[in-house]
Amino acid sequence: MTELKNVDLSQDANAQRVVKDETVGVEFAIAAGELMSLEGPNRYMRGDALITGSTGDRWVVSRERFDAKYVPDAALAHGEPGAYRNRPAVVLAKQMHEAFSLARSAHGGDVLRGAAGDWIMQYAPGDYGVVQAARFAKVYRLAD
Structure with a gap:
């Protein structure tokens, strides 16, 4: 499992801008x-x-x-x-192709885990979430 730290999706060419509904x-x-x-x-x-x-x-x-x-x-x-x-708010998201973990906050806190195919969400600098692939497909869309 890959342990992610200091993630900044604003600098990642594979990140997408998405909106939850x-x-x-x-x-x-x-x-x-x-x-x-x-x-x-x-x-x-x-x-x-x-x-x-x-x-x-x-x-x-x-x-x-x-x-x-x-x-x-x-x-x-x-x-x-x-x-x-x-x-509605635009957030950054990146689909992962391997199992991973990351802290919910750049300041530490709860550690979240994702499987291959799940998504890292970056709500703001240092503020993260993980969304399973099936849920992501149901409630998120590409931002305009």
Whole structure:
């Protein structure tokens, strides 16, 4: 397995600009804990968003990032559990052709793992994710 460090997809000719389009189910953590995603452990703090995607995958988004990136269904007030849609935002993505691992943050933290065919996501400098190939095909599209 290849261990990736200091990834910068903005400098990678094989990276693509993509946009996610998905409605997700959200609960808010009542205490700190850990959720095991398909790619590895996601530790969270009280108030963070515990998300279930349209493909059944689960992951964590810090409350600060969640508030900036998601909007509630019309029937909800922001901060209530329920359906939320991501705000369209262009991110960088690269499909990997071998198994790999990388930390969720340039500052360390949870280590995520991907299989051959999965995608590295770079949301911002030093801010990463891993998306399985089948999920990527369902919820991401090339940016204009």
